[in-house]
Amino acid sequence: MKLAAKTEGPLAGLVVIDLTRVLAGPYCTMMLADLGARVIKVEMPGTGDDARHSGPFINHKDASSTSGYFFSINRNKESIALNLKQEADCELFDRLLASADILVENFTPGTMGKLGYDWDTLQGRYPSLILASISGFGQTGPYRELPAYDMVVQAMGGVLSLTGEEGGPPTRVGVSIGDIGAGMFGAIGIQAAVIERMRTGLGKHVDISMLDSQVAMLENALVRYQVDGVVPGPIGSRHPSITPFGVFKAKDAYLAVAAGNDRMFPRLCDAIGMAEAKADPRFATNPLRCEHHGALKILMEQALAARTAAEWLRHLKELGIPSGPVNDVAGVMRDPQINARGMLIELPLPDGETLITAGCPVQFAGEKRQEHSPAPALDQHREALLRELGI
Amino acid sequence: MKLAAKTEGPLAGLVVIDLTRVLAGPYCTMMLADLGARVIKVEMPGTGDDARHSGPFINHKDASSTSGYFFSINRNKESIALNLKQEADCELFDRLLASADILVENFTPGTMGKLGYDWDTLQGRYPSLILASISGFGQTGPYRELPAYDMVVQAMGGVLSLTGEEGGPPTRVGVSIGDIGAGMFGAIGIQAAVIERMRTGLGKHVDISMLDSQVAMLENALVRYQVDGVVPGPIGSRHPSITPFGVFKAKDAYLAVAAGNDRMFPRLCDAIGMAEAKADPRFATNPLRCEHHGALKILMEQALAARTAAEWLRHLKELGIPSGPVNDVAGVMRDPQINARGMLIELPLPDGETLITAGCPVQFAGEKRQEHSPAPALDQHREALLRELGI
Structure with missing residues (x-):
């Protein structure tokens, strides 16, 4: 049988x-x-x-x-x-x-x-x-x-x-x-x-x-190495070719923001009150922002320090700016979307x-x-x- | 048609x-x-x-x-x-x-x-x-x-x-x-x-x-959190429940060693000349090694400092101890196994x-x-x- x-x-x-x-x-x-x-x-x-x-x-x-x-x-x-x-x-x-x-x-x-x-x-x-x-x-x-x-x-x-x-x-x-x-x-x-x-x-x-x-x-690392001739190394929580795209510290905790394209970046500036960065020629395009990622991160974290991560996330969500909490495992288990999806x-x-x-x-x-x-x-x-x- | x-x-x-x-x-x-x-x-x-x-x-x-x-x-x-x-x-x-x-x-x-x-x-x-x-x-x-x-x-x-x-x-x-x-x-x-x-x-x-x-x-993180009641965080390049299992610095570069089980650990000690660690009761079992991972890492890196990563890897490979180079993208492209596999x-x-x-x-x-x-x-x-x- x-x-x-x-x-x-x-x-x-x-x-x-x-x-x-x-x-x-x-x-x-x-x-x-x-x-x-x-x-x-x-x-x-x-x-x-x-x-x-x-x-x-x-x-x-x-x-x-x-x-x-x-x-x-x-x-x-x-x-x-x-x-x-x-x-x-x-x-x-x-x-x-x-x-x-x-x-x-x-x-x-x-x-x-x-x-x-x-x-x-x-x-x-x-x-x-x-x-x-x-x-x-x-x-x-x-x-x-x-x-x-x-x-x-x-x-x-x-x-x-x-x-x-x-x-x-x-x-x-x-x-x-x-x-x-x-x-x-x-x-x-x-x-x-x-x-x-x-x-x-x-x-x-x-x-x-x-x-x-x-x-x-390995995603794009093989191609980046062949095209640029530079061996890519670790770069923390940012992306090699999209900026801003990473974790940023608010008043109390980190949050993730992915607003790298040129339509989204000015909206992010308005949302978190970065009028000067919005007008700054160093941040005018994604390639320029990638070049000046360090300076931009400092400005973003200065702006984000005004409110908690949860407050910013509510605000950014309403405006449709891609963002999310940095969940630890306890946060994952509480997350409404993860629970709703079974x-x-x-x-x-x-x-x-x-x-x-x-x-x-x-x-x-x-x-x-x-x-x-x-x-x-x-x-x-x-x-x-x-x-x-x-x- | x-x-x-x-x-x-x-x-x-x-x-x-x-x-x-x-x-x-x-x-x-x-x-x-x-x-x-x-x-x-x-x-x-x-x-x-x-x-x-x-x-x-x-x-x-x-x-x-x-x-x-x-x-x-x-x-x-x-x-x-x-x-x-x-x-x-x-x-x-x-x-x-x-x-x-x-x-x-x-x-x-x-x-x-x-x-x-x-x-x-x-x-x-x-x-x-x-x-x-x-x-x-x-x-x-x-x-x-x-x-x-x-x-x-x-x-x-x-x-x-x-x-x-x-x-x-x-x-x-x-x-x-x-x-x-x-x-x-x-x-x-x-x-x-x-x-x-x-x-x-x-x-x-x-x-x-x-x-x-x-x-x-997420692998075992959800379960670890529920069983231990502790929210797991980042722990660098080691493993939460297997030791030694990570990257360790040799004379010139890092190498990866995965010799966490109790049969493999004494063989590793012999291979890299850690007679004292082999006999040390803090390292007698995998749970004990996980508890004392920091002390063990110091001893391992002291021993590994005697030779280059390439020298150690040849030696460990001959002895069948799981190990490998930390390849950057250039190393990946040169790797004989990756090339042989097409x-x-x-x-x-x-x-x-x-x-x-x-x-x-x-x-x-x-x-x-x-x-x-x-x-x-x-x-x-x-x-x-x-x-x-x-x-």
């Missing part, structure tokens, strides 16, 4: 077997699960996904604990514990693969081969199966077998060299964009392979490199408490949101899966 | 009409084009995509200029100039839509309706058409009609509050992750809708918010010079890379498109 797919959501009909651990892979498969695929995590007996052992931990009354980290990136998935180095477990794994459309893994390249599940073997046995491999450096090239973590690929991919204060040390992006970016490109590659398979009937091997993913997110999903923990996780940003107008299930306990779905397979 | 789709790549068979400007939308449609969809940009006559007027500019011998910015995010697309406020141009646009699978736009919500192309109208006339809308705040919620730029959503979405030096001001991620993240989620939503359409025959309206996209990339695509400019752009990180093992065409001139494909439509 085969596993049934789910029936709700755009990816209904697809079954994903998920060998991934920690972040890039689980983030990728959570997106697929959010969109309606049935995702079955296959985890090492006893220990499970490494992320189960990463903090922050929620300590329950019964002295057990749950990793909040694991909980936040594994909703809507099922779990079965299998040791792929043991024959009986491999037989069960093969039964799962026979029901599957997609297999996702994020081991170091070569590991799947050692387990007997290299791409050639998989393709021979399951011609319609899509294999997605997410790794630090990809399945090819001189670094393919090197270990990598988010920090390493953020550093090697250039984004670190562009982030931070002007003249200061390179600064890590405060979220694991090395993993998350690769997980997102993984979901794009998997869906592309599903679309191709609908024409050809055949699976393919999606090969995502975390380092490649960083390079693809981007904060509250899920039950094992002892009945709840934890809020970030929702799926892929939304479809006019459709109601799916029901979500919390991240599974290790091996939680073994019996139900065996029953479904008729074992 | 209808437009033909392309025949190579996983998204062969799909025709995309592209009304997007600047960054989030064009980045999304470039991914679709890289994967084999036929993408036709519909641009305002005379001015075209706003990004055509954003630097850096390449000045040609004939006194014309090309925006390197535009060039880097519009390869593999065609261009036709149409004014959707003029009836004759709308008729032509309708002919394009009749051939299309997907329409992508990133106007402020409401604009499509003013042009006569709101979702209800489109769905009524082209039931299988997928509409993807990418906007600052999405098509619903109290902020839906507010203008937004990358800076504003980075600030509101929380990532800015997590990036920067400890105790310092919030720092912008040095690439436009607000736009790029939304473009990536847009591609995921579009492909999901294509997969659903293969079952149902019906299109749907993909509704992507840049702000939602930022929230979805991630730097050289494309011809109008006068025969070339410019390198970041390639597509969605790769398929064993498949040769597609041929790429450079970003189009405004209205470059008008005649060919009209001919193909039999006009």
Whole structure:
């Protein structure tokens, strides 16, 4: 007997077997699960996904604990514990693969081969199966077998060299964009392979490199370097070619203002009472403002010091000048727009408490949101899966 | 007559009409084009995509200029100039839509309706058409009609509050992750809708918010805040719950080291000659190292000062300790792995010079890379498109 797919959501009909651990892979498969695929995590007996052992931990009354980290990136998935180095477990794994459309893994390249599940073997046995491999450096090239973590690929991919204060040390992006970016490109590659398979009937091997993913997110830095001949470095919170476009300090706190174009800038000057700056030839065009960004920032912060960030934001919003608060995480959780969009999903923990996780940003107008299930306990779905397979 | 789709790549068979400007939308449609969809940009006559007027500019011998910015995010697309406020141009646009699978736009919500192309109208006339809308705040919620730029959503979405030096001001991620993240989620939503359409025959309206996209990339910050009760702030280049995991200064330059787990840390100590740190009870476990990260960093940088970053990296690589250079953009362009993966695509400019752009990180093992065409001139494909439509 085969596993049934789910029936709700755009990816209904697809079954994903998920060998991934920690972040890039689980983030990728959570997106697929959010969109309606049935995702079955296959985890090492006893220990499970490494992320189960990463903090922050929620300590329950019964002295057990749950990793909040694991909980936040594994909703809507099922779990079965299998040791792929043991024959009986491999037989069960093969039964799962026979029901599957997609297999996702994020081991170091070569590991799947050692387990007997290299791409050639998989393709021979399951011609319609899509294999997605997410790794630090990809399945090819001189670094393919090197270990990598988010920090390493953020550093090697250039984004670190562009982030931070002007003249200061390179600064890590405060979220694991090395993993998350690769997980997102993984979901794009998997869906592309599903679309191709609908024409050809055949699976393919999606090969995502975390380092490649960083390079693809460099935006205009590569071109700026080639055109200007200057290696771009960190420039704090301003934009290299739009001014004013950054965070500015008001009486009590920072706020973000993006009023770089030549129509918007005079309106900003009127709004915050900068008559002199409005008439100043140094600030007449965007290229001139970029050249004199330091002088303009001083004038803007002098003007903004008159009121609180909240007062200015009300005023700028009324005038249609692009601006917003610098939300910390508490501010994000209070934000009316983020709440109205259903981007904060509250899920039950094992002892009945709840934890809020970030929702799926892929939304479809006019459709109601799916029901979500919390991240599974290790091996939680073994019996139900065996029953479904008729074992 | 209808437009033909392309025949190579996983998204062969799909025709995309592209009304997007600047960054989030064009980045999304470039991914679709890289994967084999036929993408036709519909641009305002005379001015075209706003990004055509954003630097850096390449000045040609004939006194014309090309925006390197535009060039880097519009390869593999065609261009036709149409004014959707003029009836004759709308008729032509309708002919394009009749051939299309997907329409992508990133106007402020409401604009499509003013042009006569709101979702209800489109769905009524082209039931299988997928509409993807990418906007600052999405098509619903109290902020839906507010203008937004990358800076504003980075600030509101929380990532800015997590990036920067400890105790310092919030720092912008040095690439436009607000736009790029939304473009990536847009591609995921579009492909999901294509997969659903293969079952149902019906299109749907993909509704992507840049702000939602930022929230979805917050990683473990939401959970940390809820569990620890402390609002997380910027912490420079280290990781909140893994130590050592960051950039460290060697004799001449920074390097990235990710050796946070308890197996790897003693090996790192041996590798760089930190016998005392290896035995120090403050550093015995990852939670203890996180607590004493400052003391550990001082010891590591004392040890690393003995050799250059390049020398250490050779040594650490041989020992299998996850590490890498902090590449600036010039280093990215020289990197052997990035080059071996074909991630730097050289494309011809109008006068025969070339410019390198970041390639597509969605790769398929064993498949040769597609041929790429450079970003189009405004209205470059008008005649060919009209001919193909039999006009």
